[in-house]
Amino acid sequence: MIVTGGGTGIGRATARAFADRGDRVLVVGRTGHTLRETAEDHANFRILCLDITDTGAPERIVETALREFGRIDVxxxxxxxxxxxxxxxxxxxxxxEQIAVNLRAPVLLTRHAIDALADTGGTVVNLSTAGSLGRRAWPGMSIYGASKVAMDFLTRTWAVELAPLGIRVVAVAPGVIATGMGERMGSTPEEYARFLEEMKPRIPAGRVGNPDEIAWWIVQLAQPQAAYTTGTVLAVDGGASIA
Ligand SMILES: NC(=O)c1ccc[n+]([C@@H]2O[C@H](COP(=O)([O-])OP(=O)(O)OC[C@H]3O[C@@H](n4cnc5c(N)ncnc54)[C@H](OP(=O)(O)O)[C@@H]3O)[C@@H](O)[C@H]2O)c1
Incomplete structure (x- = not known):
């Protein structure tokens, strides 16, 4: 397994969910200490500290996973x-910056992983967002949202392109998940807490989500029982995108 952005939030929860099942996981990110916290000396983790937009990063990520695990399933x-x-x-x-991290880097990484994924009949899981699903607008987030709409299109198109190789491609579109991402977007902790509070009444489930609720679906979609699921963009958002 390879999880980019595995040092925090949804990536950390996903990496731990796979590792807890016994899967071996390469977590990738730019910050060594957050990656090490994810791994917590768990024997199933390997860490790769790099910027996924760097030249040669896709090759390093795929080579490291193959060297450490001998295969890439997800x-x-x-x-x-x-x-x-x-x-x-x-x-x-x-x-x-946003296009480089959110779009260009996953394109090149997935491209470099094709052969290894074909060997295992593997799965690509892209992270989209429920905020850009359907005909929604999102003032102030046009570039981020556009990068995620593009991920949905890549998901559908790659699912068709890679189906003959036995590779499935799916996406999970989270709603508002309490990960601290808002603080990494420039908000203070107080502003982010207020944002999460203000979102609650707009979500049919009446609350924001937690990273484990997204990780669970990512793990399910990667299982053999999900073999008939490809090209799907799954909203996991407490109903926010249909309200
Ligand atoms: N939280 C939400 O409400 C929400 C909602 C919808 C969709 N999502 C999506 O879910 C995914 C995870 O979000 P999150 O909330 O868990 O965010 P997060 O905690 O900010 O995680 C993003 C991760 O990406 C890593 N990263 C960023 N730039 C990188 C780069 N150039 N190279 C390598 N790693 C990089 C960061 O680590 P470093 O800074 O250490 O590199 C960080 O660990 C994202 O795709 C996000 O768009 C989140």
């Missing part, structure tokens, strides 16, 4: 960044 394209900005104030550098 690739979880989870790492992403979000830089809220209205169009009127948009900064070209922040556009490029």
């Amino acid at each position: 690739l979880v394209n989870n790492a992403a960044i979000a830089a809220p900005q209205m169009l009127s104030a948009i900064d070209p550098g922040r556009i490029d």
Whole structure:
């Protein structure tokens, strides 16, 4: 298994959920201490500290997984960044950063993993967002949302392209999940806590989600029992996207 962005939030929960089942997991991210916290000396983890947008990163990730485990069953394209900005104030550098991390890097990583995934009849799980599903608008998040709409399209298209190789491609679209991502987007802890509180009445389930509730689905979608599921974008959002 490979989980990008495995040092925090949904990536950490997913990596631990796989490892707890006995799967061997390579967690990838830029921050060594968060990756080590995910691994917690668990024998099933390997850590690779790098920026997924760096030249040569896809090759290093795939080579490391094959060297350590001899196979790749699942690739979880989870790492992403979000830089809220209205169009009127948009900064070209922040556009490029978001597209590089959220879109270009998973494209190249998945491309480099094809042969290994074909050998195992493996699964690619892309992280989308329920915030950009359907005909929704999302003021201030146009570039992030566009990168996630693109992930949905890649998911469907790769599912068809890679089906002859026995590779499935699915996406999970989380709703509002309490991961601390808002703080990494620039909010203070107080602002992020207020945002989570304000979201509750807009979610039919009446609460925000937790990372384990997303990780559970990622693990399920990677199981052999899900063999007839490909190209699907699964919303896991307490009903927010249909309310
Ligand atoms: N939380 C939500 O409410 C929510 C809702 C919908 C969708 N999602 C999606 O779910 C996924 C996980 O989100 P999250 O909430 O768990 O966010 P998060 O905690 O901020 O996790 C993102 C991870 O990506 C890593 N990362 C960022 N840039 C990277 C780079 N250039 N190279 C390598 N790693 C990089 C970060 O680690 P380093 O900074 O250490 O590299 C971090 O561990 C994302 O795709 C996000 O868009 C989240």
